[in-house]
Amino acid sequence: DAKTTQPPSMDCAEGRAANLPCNHSTISGNEYVYWYRQIHSQGPQYIIHGLKNNETNEMASLIITEDRKSSTLILPHATLRDTAVYYCIVSNDYKLSFGAGTTVTVRA
Amino acid sequence: ETGVTQSPTHLIKTRGQQVTLRCSSQSGHNTVSWYQQALGQGPQFIFQYYREEENGRGNFPPRFSGLQFPNYSSELNVNALELDDSALYLCASSFSGRIREQYFGPGTRLTVT
Numbered sequence: 001d002a003k004t005t006q007p008p009s010m011d012c013a014e015g016r017a018a019n020l021p022c023n024h025s026t027i028s029g030n031e032y033v034y035w036y037r038q039i040h041s042q043g044p045q046y047i048i049h050g051l052k053n054n055e056t057n058e059m060a061s062l063i064i065t066e067d068r069k070s071s072t073l074i075l076p077h078a079t080l081r082d083t084a085v086y087y088c089i090v091s092n093d094y095k096l097s098f099g100a101g102t103t104v105t106v107r108a
Numbered sequence: 109e110t111g112v113t114q115s116p117t118h119l120i121k122t123r124g125q126q127v128t129l130r131c132s133s134q135s136g137h138n139t140v141s142w143y144q145q146a147l148g149q150g151p152q153f154i155f156q157y158y159r160e161e162e163n164g165r166g167n168f169p170p171r172f173s174g175l176q177f178p179n180y181s182s183e184l185n186v187n188a189l190e191l192d193d194s195a196l197y198l199c200a201s202s203f204s205g206r207i208r209e210q211y212f213g214p215g216t217r218l219t220v221t
Contacts (some may be wrong), residue, residue, distance in 0.1 A: 025154060032208060034208070041213050042213075042214060042217050043112070043198050043200070043212030043213050044151060044198070044200075044212045045212065046209050046211060046212075047209060049208050049209070060195075073155075087150060092154060093164070094139075094141065094164070094202070094207050094208065094210070095153045095156070095164055096143075096151070096153055096210070097152060097153060097166075098145075098149075098150025098151045098152070099150050100149070100150060101150060
């Protein structure tokens with residue numbers, strides 16, 4: 001599976017949009033981009049996934065660049081409950097390998 | 109709708125012993141995956157079960173084994189425990205038609221002394 005690179009941490013103001021970047025320059029054509037998050041002491045939570053097109057659901061939006069070498073997860077209106085470690089994963093199947101992720105802290 | 113549940117919550121074992129961890133899938137889900145999360149690291153895929161058969165395996169030795177039952181619940185068995193097996197063990201269930209969306213349980217914290 002392709003490797004992903006994420007910033008180790010970022011802060012976000014409550015009520016503002018949080019834009020989480022992910023670089024996956026070695027992604028292959030059949031690999032999906034997945035985003036999960038893990039709130040302290042809980043199991044990971046599925047957020048969204050995509051192949052080529054941008055995707056949106058009730059939690060977030062996923063923007064994938066045209067060359068698919070990077071993506072951005074957008075939390076439209078961050079709340080304190082969105083504080084978590086966010087993982088960007090690239091995989092062509094269900095075998096997810098989580099990296100270190102980005103620790104997102106939402107501040108009041 | 110019942111989410112993924114795991115038991116026990118915490119467990120302490122001695123090196124060389126065997127352990128069994130249990131997982132109940134989310135209602136309507138027929139696929140179960142197991143992950144190991146060492147302290148400070150992201151979860152790593154151990155294996156997946158579908159229709160009571162192992163359907164894929166990560167880079168874990170054979171002493172990690174599993175079962176899936178007709179009601180889609182699952183067990184993870186680890187033999188000959190080593191100190192490095194200390195970790196949070198996570199179970200995730202999914203529906204075969206939407207296999208890319210995995211729903212995780214709270215995990216079992218295993219400590220090997």
